Amino acid sequence: MSHHSDHDNNNDSTIAHLWHWSIANSPLLQLSRWMLHRGYPNTQPDALLDDADLPQQLRTLINTTVQKTKLWKSERIDITQELIAHTQDALQAGRSSDQIIQSFGNPKKVAKLLRRSTKRKRPLYWRTLRNIRRSITAAILLILITYTGLAARFFIGKPNITENYALTINAMSAPYTEDQKAWPIYKEVRDAWEDHIHETQTRQATFEKEHNRNIEDGDEAISAGIFMFPNIPTDHHDYEETAQLFRDFKPQFDRLRQATHRPIIGIELGFSTDDPTGKISMPDPNPQLNPSLINLLLPHLGKLRGFSNMLYFDALLAAREGDAELVYENFSAMLAMSRHPNHEGTLITDLVNIAMISSTTQAIQQVIREYPNTLTRDHLVALAHELALCRPALDYSFQGEIMMFDDLLQRAYTDDGHGNGRITMEGMDLLAEYAGMQDDYFQIANSRMRYATGPLSLAVTPDRKTEYTRYHSMMDTIQRVAKLGPQYMPLIKQQEDLLAEQIRIIPGVQYSLVDILMPAVGSAVNRSFHAHQEHDAILTMLAIEIYAIDHNQLPETLEDLTPTYLPTIPKDLHNPGHTLNFKHINTRDSIGYIIYSIGSDAVDDGGTNYTTKRTYPTFTQRFPPSFDKDNNLRIDQAGVPIPAEPRGPEGDWILIDITRPTENTTTQTKEPDQSPALESNS
Amino acid sequence: MKLERELMRGAGPTAVLQLLSTQSMYGYQLVETLAKQSDGVLAMGQSTLYPMLYNLEAKGLIEADWQEAPNGRKRKYYNLTGKGKKKLRADLDAWKKLTGAMANLGILPGNPDGNPAGGSIGVSA
Structure with a gap:
C-alpha cells in the first residue's frame, strides 16, 4: 500500500515537475518575459552609473558610449554594467582616469563595434526578421534603381520618323499620265450616278419604309430594288424601274467600262481630317506631320465594289435583253477593274481584289447557266484570256501592309541607326490606340499614371529589331505558303503559335505591335x-x-x-x-x-x-x-x-x-x- | 609592441579562448592577463575586447554569467563552451602549422618539426 503511495507520490512529483518545466519553458512565456525585459527593464543605465560612483569623466565616457550604441534598453544595461565593472577593476588596480580613457578608444567607434557584436547575440527570430527586412529593402532599392534606369531610357528616347511612306504610295502613280488613270472618270461617273438615281432611290426607300411600317402580321417586309442589285429578282416591284435607270445611264456606263481598262486607278490618297464635310488632308512632305500610314484612307475600295455590282447587274440586264456584246463588255470591265484596288498592296485591298474577281466569276457562271448561248465563242475565248491574266493579282505581295508596319515601327521606336531601337512614349500611345484600349488608356493619358507606367513598358515590350524580325518572318511564311499551296498552311499555324509563345508573356496584355497588328493571316x-x-x-x-x-x-x-x-x-x-x-x-x-x-x-x-x-x-x-x-x-x-x-x-x-x-x-x-x-x- | 590589425583579428580570439580554457575570467582580468602574458603584444582595450567577447558569445564559443565577487561587486564571467573547446583545438592546430611553416622559412626561429619556437602566448595544447 505504502509502496503504491510512494510510487504515486513519485509520479505526482514527476508530472508536477514536467508541468512546471513546460510552463517555465513555454515559448510564449519566454517571449513575453523577453519582450518585457527588452522594452521595460526595471533598471535604468543612468541609475547604474549613479550607483557606481565613478569619476565624472569616466561616467560621461561610459554613458556617451552606451547611448551611442542605440541598442535595446536591456542590452544597454548589460553593457553599462560590464563597462562599470571593468572601469572599477581598472581604478582598483591603480589606473588613472586618463589612462583608462586613453585605453578605451574613440567612444563613437567603440559604440559601433559594441552595437554590431551585440546584435549578433540577438534571438534567431529577430535576425530572421532583420534579414527579411533587409531583403525587402534591397529588393525595393533594386526596383527603384531599375525603374530609374528604365525611366531615364524611356523618357530620353524619341522616335526618328524619316520615311514618308504615304508619299511613296502616292508616288506609284507618278509615272502615269492623267489619261492613264481611272479614278478621275470613276469619280465623275459615281457623282453622276448618285444624281441620276437620287429621286428614284428616295422614292423607293420611302415606299419601303412606309410599307414595312404598316405591314400586318405574317406579311413579309420588302426591300427597295435600288438597294438589291445585282440580284434584284425579275419579279420585284422595283425591278423594271431600276432596270430603266441602268438603261438610261448607258453613256456613263460606257465611260466607266472604258476607264476600267486604264493601267492604274491613279487615286491620290490622304488622311481623314475631323472636318464634318469629309475633307481629306494630303500627305505632308515632312513625314513627322503625317499620321501613321495605317490611317491612310482607302475611299476607292467601297466605290469599286459598288461599281462591280453595278456592272454585274448591267450584265444580267444585257443577257436578259440578248445584248451579248454588252454582257461581255461588262464582264471584261469587271475583270479589268479588279486590278485597281491593288494600288497599295495592303491586305484589305488584296481582299477586295479577290472579292471582285470572285464576283465576276459568279456573274459569268450565272449568265452561262441562266442565259445559255448568249455569249459567243469569241466572247468566251476573250473572257478566258482576260481571266487568265487576272490570276497574278491574287498573289499576296503585302507591299503596303509591310509599309504600314514599318511606318508604325519608326513612329513607336527609337532608331539606333542599325535597325534597332526601344519603345517610346509615342509608341506606348500607339500600342494603346491599336489595341483598342484608347478609351481606358487616355483616361490616364494625362495623369501621372501614364508617366509612372511608361518606363515599365521598356521591360516588357520587345525591341524594334525583334518586332521587325517577327513581323517579316510571319509575312515571309505567308508569302511562302501562298506560293506553295494550302497543304503548307500548318506552317502559318506554327508561326502563329511561335509568335504567341514569344509575345504573350503576360496573358491578356498586348504590348507588341506585331501581336496587335498581325492580320488574321490564316483566314x-x-x-x-x-x-x-x-x-x-x-x-x-x-x-x-x-x-x-x-x-x-x-x-x-x-x-x-x-x-x-x-x-x-x-x-x-x-x-x-x-x-x-x-x-x-x-x-x-x-x-x-x-x-x-x-x-x-x-x-x-x-x-x-x-x-x-x-x-x-x-x-x-x-x-x-x-x-x-x-x-x-x-x-x-x-x-x-x-x-x-x-x-x-x-x-x-x-x-x-x-x-x-x-x-x-x-x-x-x-x-x-x-x-x-x-x-x-x- | 602592438600587433597589426589583421594579425590581431586572427590571434586575439584564439588567445582569449586559450585563456578561458584554463578558468572562467571577467573582462578586466582578461585584458590584464593578455597584456602580461604576451609582453604587451596582445594588449587590448575595452573597444577591442568586449566586441570580441560578444562575437564569441554570439557564435556559441563562450558563455557569460554575472557573479558576485568577494568584495560584493558584480562581474560578468566568461566560460568556454564545448563548441569553444573544439574551436580552440582547431585554431591551435592551425597556428602550429603556421608557425611551423614560418620556422621552416626561417622567419621564426625554431625547428621545423612543429613546436613553435617562440610567441608570447602559450599556444601549446
Missing part, C-alpha cells in the same frame, strides 16, 4: 486559295463551254479539253495529287454538268454539295497541323507538313453548277447564288 491565305480554286474552276467552265460549241456536246472528261482548250487540268486544292472533278448531270429534272472539289472532309461524295448551309469550306479544316510528342509540327522528308485528320463537314464543294431544268419539269429558273458554297463566298 486571308485561306481566302486566297478559295479564290484560286474558283478562278481555276471558271477557266475550266469556259473551256467546257467553248468545247461544247465546237463539238456540239460536252466533253466526256476534262482530259478532252487539254491541250486545245485548257493547258492543264486544274488541281483540286483539297486533294493533293488530283485534279478538279467534272461530272455530267442528267436526271429527270435537270441536265448539265458540275465541277467540284472534294472539299475539306477530303472525301469524294460524288458531287454532293455541302449539306450544312453556309458552311465555309476551309483549307485549315482540310489540312490541320499535326504535332509529334515533343509538340513539334510534323513535316515529311520533302518538307511538306503532315496533316492531321481532316475536320471539314461532309459533302463536296460545288464550284461550278451549270445544270438547267429539263423540259419535262416545272422547276423554275434557279435564283442565282443559291448554292451554299457560292453564297458563302460572295
Whole structure:
C-alpha cells in the first residue's frame, strides 16, 4: 500500500515537475518575459552609473558610449554594467582616469563595434526578421534603381520618323499620265450616278419604309430594288424601274467600262481630317506631320465594289435583253477593274481584289447557266484570256501592309541607326490606340499614371529589331505558303503559335505591335486559295463551254479539253495529287454538268454539295497541323507538313453548277447564288 | 609592441579562448592577463575586447554569467563552451602549422618539426 503511495507520490512529483518545466519553458512565456525585459527593464543605465560612483569623466565616457550604441534598453544595461565593472577593476588596480580613457578608444567607434557584436547575440527570430527586412529593402532599392534606369531610357528616347511612306504610295502613280488613270472618270461617273438615281432611290426607300411600317402580321417586309442589285429578282416591284435607270445611264456606263481598262486607278490618297464635310488632308512632305500610314484612307475600295455590282447587274440586264456584246463588255470591265484596288498592296485591298474577281466569276457562271448561248465563242475565248491574266493579282505581295508596319515601327521606336531601337512614349500611345484600349488608356493619358507606367513598358515590350524580325518572318511564311499551296498552311499555324509563345508573356496584355497588328493571316491565305480554286474552276467552265460549241456536246472528261482548250487540268486544292472533278448531270429534272472539289472532309461524295448551309469550306479544316510528342509540327522528308485528320463537314464543294431544268419539269429558273458554297463566298 | 590589425583579428580570439580554457575570467582580468602574458603584444582595450567577447558569445564559443565577487561587486564571467573547446583545438592546430611553416622559412626561429619556437602566448595544447 505504502509502496503504491510512494510510487504515486513519485509520479505526482514527476508530472508536477514536467508541468512546471513546460510552463517555465513555454515559448510564449519566454517571449513575453523577453519582450518585457527588452522594452521595460526595471533598471535604468543612468541609475547604474549613479550607483557606481565613478569619476565624472569616466561616467560621461561610459554613458556617451552606451547611448551611442542605440541598442535595446536591456542590452544597454548589460553593457553599462560590464563597462562599470571593468572601469572599477581598472581604478582598483591603480589606473588613472586618463589612462583608462586613453585605453578605451574613440567612444563613437567603440559604440559601433559594441552595437554590431551585440546584435549578433540577438534571438534567431529577430535576425530572421532583420534579414527579411533587409531583403525587402534591397529588393525595393533594386526596383527603384531599375525603374530609374528604365525611366531615364524611356523618357530620353524619341522616335526618328524619316520615311514618308504615304508619299511613296502616292508616288506609284507618278509615272502615269492623267489619261492613264481611272479614278478621275470613276469619280465623275459615281457623282453622276448618285444624281441620276437620287429621286428614284428616295422614292423607293420611302415606299419601303412606309410599307414595312404598316405591314400586318405574317406579311413579309420588302426591300427597295435600288438597294438589291445585282440580284434584284425579275419579279420585284422595283425591278423594271431600276432596270430603266441602268438603261438610261448607258453613256456613263460606257465611260466607266472604258476607264476600267486604264493601267492604274491613279487615286491620290490622304488622311481623314475631323472636318464634318469629309475633307481629306494630303500627305505632308515632312513625314513627322503625317499620321501613321495605317490611317491612310482607302475611299476607292467601297466605290469599286459598288461599281462591280453595278456592272454585274448591267450584265444580267444585257443577257436578259440578248445584248451579248454588252454582257461581255461588262464582264471584261469587271475583270479589268479588279486590278485597281491593288494600288497599295495592303491586305484589305488584296481582299477586295479577290472579292471582285470572285464576283465576276459568279456573274459569268450565272449568265452561262441562266442565259445559255448568249455569249459567243469569241466572247468566251476573250473572257478566258482576260481571266487568265487576272490570276497574278491574287498573289499576296503585302507591299503596303509591310509599309504600314514599318511606318508604325519608326513612329513607336527609337532608331539606333542599325535597325534597332526601344519603345517610346509615342509608341506606348500607339500600342494603346491599336489595341483598342484608347478609351481606358487616355483616361490616364494625362495623369501621372501614364508617366509612372511608361518606363515599365521598356521591360516588357520587345525591341524594334525583334518586332521587325517577327513581323517579316510571319509575312515571309505567308508569302511562302501562298506560293506553295494550302497543304503548307500548318506552317502559318506554327508561326502563329511561335509568335504567341514569344509575345504573350503576360496573358491578356498586348504590348507588341506585331501581336496587335498581325492580320488574321490564316483566314486571308485561306481566302486566297478559295479564290484560286474558283478562278481555276471558271477557266475550266469556259473551256467546257467553248468545247461544247465546237463539238456540239460536252466533253466526256476534262482530259478532252487539254491541250486545245485548257493547258492543264486544274488541281483540286483539297486533294493533293488530283485534279478538279467534272461530272455530267442528267436526271429527270435537270441536265448539265458540275465541277467540284472534294472539299475539306477530303472525301469524294460524288458531287454532293455541302449539306450544312453556309458552311465555309476551309483549307485549315482540310489540312490541320499535326504535332509529334515533343509538340513539334510534323513535316515529311520533302518538307511538306503532315496533316492531321481532316475536320471539314461532309459533302463536296460545288464550284461550278451549270445544270438547267429539263423540259419535262416545272422547276423554275434557279435564283442565282443559291448554292451554299457560292453564297458563302460572295 | 602592438600587433597589426589583421594579425590581431586572427590571434586575439584564439588567445582569449586559450585563456578561458584554463578558468572562467571577467573582462578586466582578461585584458590584464593578455597584456602580461604576451609582453604587451596582445594588449587590448575595452573597444577591442568586449566586441570580441560578444562575437564569441554570439557564435556559441563562450558563455557569460554575472557573479558576485568577494568584495560584493558584480562581474560578468566568461566560460568556454564545448563548441569553444573544439574551436580552440582547431585554431591551435592551425597556428602550429603556421608557425611551423614560418620556422621552416626561417622567419621564426625554431625547428621545423612543429613546436613553435617562440610567441608570447602559450599556444601549446
